[in-house]
Amino acid sequence: SAVISQKPSRDICQRGTSLTIQCQVDSQVTMMFWYRQQPGQSLTLIATANQGSEATYESGFVIDKFPISRPNLTFSTLTVSNMSPEDSSIYLCSVEEGAPAGETQYFGPGTRLLVL
């Protein structure tokens, strides 16, 4: 499977600021996904990022709060804007590697964000 890295691995931020999280893959992938995992919770999909098109956001997530870039087939960024303590979570990127039935996703190591 693809090797996925994320930067930063963790950060502590002040409310009202923004943080950009990077996701790098060692091979070209069509679909990349961004998830949030709040403490003690399961994964919630924020958006799907395809190269060359606007990200597709899930219900409850908006571009102004979570702008995403996908400049090429190996890289994506997620920005958490105007942060509040409720944004304290683990942010995970994942990539899809296809089998015929598809949708097999592999996850990066995550970015642990604490907002004070």
Add this chain to the structure above:
Amino acid sequence: QKEVEQNSGPLSVPEGAIASLNCTYSDRVSQSFFWYRQYSGKSPELIMSIYSNGDKEDGRFTAQLNKASQYVSLLIRDSQPSDSATYLCAVNDDYKLSFGAGTTVTVRA
């Protein structure tokens, strides 16, 4: 997102026993099913995928799928302390995955 429900935990099993994890899903058209393992402080790791009715075995893990009952399970045989983790069931939802809340397993030595 489609509903994916897992049996509530935590599940505590003695070392060497079988741990049984269950998952039900709401959408009959789902075709792909996955089990992820997540250690505390780590990201989810894919351990099994299953697409057809029946059993699929991989080492000490067996996934079972019954599409008619909209049910997928994971059995961990000869449970080891290293199996202590949260197990997440995921079901395809068009091009995305819907995740269950997870079941935390603790293997007692």
